[in-house]
Amino acid sequence: MSIDRAVHDYLMAKPFSDVSQPFGEGVDVYKVKGKMFATLSPEKMRSTQSQNTTWWLNLKCDPHEALMLRDIFDAVIPGYHMNKQHWNTIILDGTVPKGEIERMIDNSYLLVVKKMRKSEQNAIMLHL
Template identity: 40%
Template sequence: MRDPLITYCLSKKAAAEDYPFGPLPLVMKVGGKMFALITITEEKVSHISLKCDPVIAENLREQHEAVQPGYHLNKKHWNTVAIDGSLTEADVHDMIDHSYDLVLKSLPKTQRLAISQRLV
């Protein structure tokens, strides 16, 4: 059975999983660009790195111990979130949505339109 966070990421329009670094970590992409980097330990997600507006990223880090600057990523634009039960599922989903939306907005207009017109 798939981890619910992976399933949620794949539910986003045109989301695709990729393994550019080997069998782990799992990378979620939209339009060929990464919006989530997922660390899996013991068959479940232990950490998820997500793109984030720099101001929001700082606020999240101040509010939640589980949210840290992106591990091996641009620390201004990425957060790494420990999936340790301290954040609600809704909070993590909101962070995934924000990351996905930022990456989607960065794509060329024609690509964004093609994705928005997909039914799945």
């Protein structure tokens, strides 16, 4: 299974998540109960000899943790087209372990859920 498909499937497995393309074709936006927690899009890296597509994943992140992750992983950069303090972009080039990507997705999802009304939080948490 391709990395983009595996990430898509993991994002969609989150309770009450859905995907749309409000920014146009090619940028998948993942939301929980209407609130964005991730984006996934291809970034074409061109060289003179070949053309490869690398997928970019934007995730919400605690500001302190966001900085630490950027220091640890070269493939984690400030959120592309996002608030750089609260979002990271993970370049899915195979250098960040799958388990770490899943942990970052889980954190992004929970950060968004924690900002919802208590009744919505409780409904979602029953499914986790």
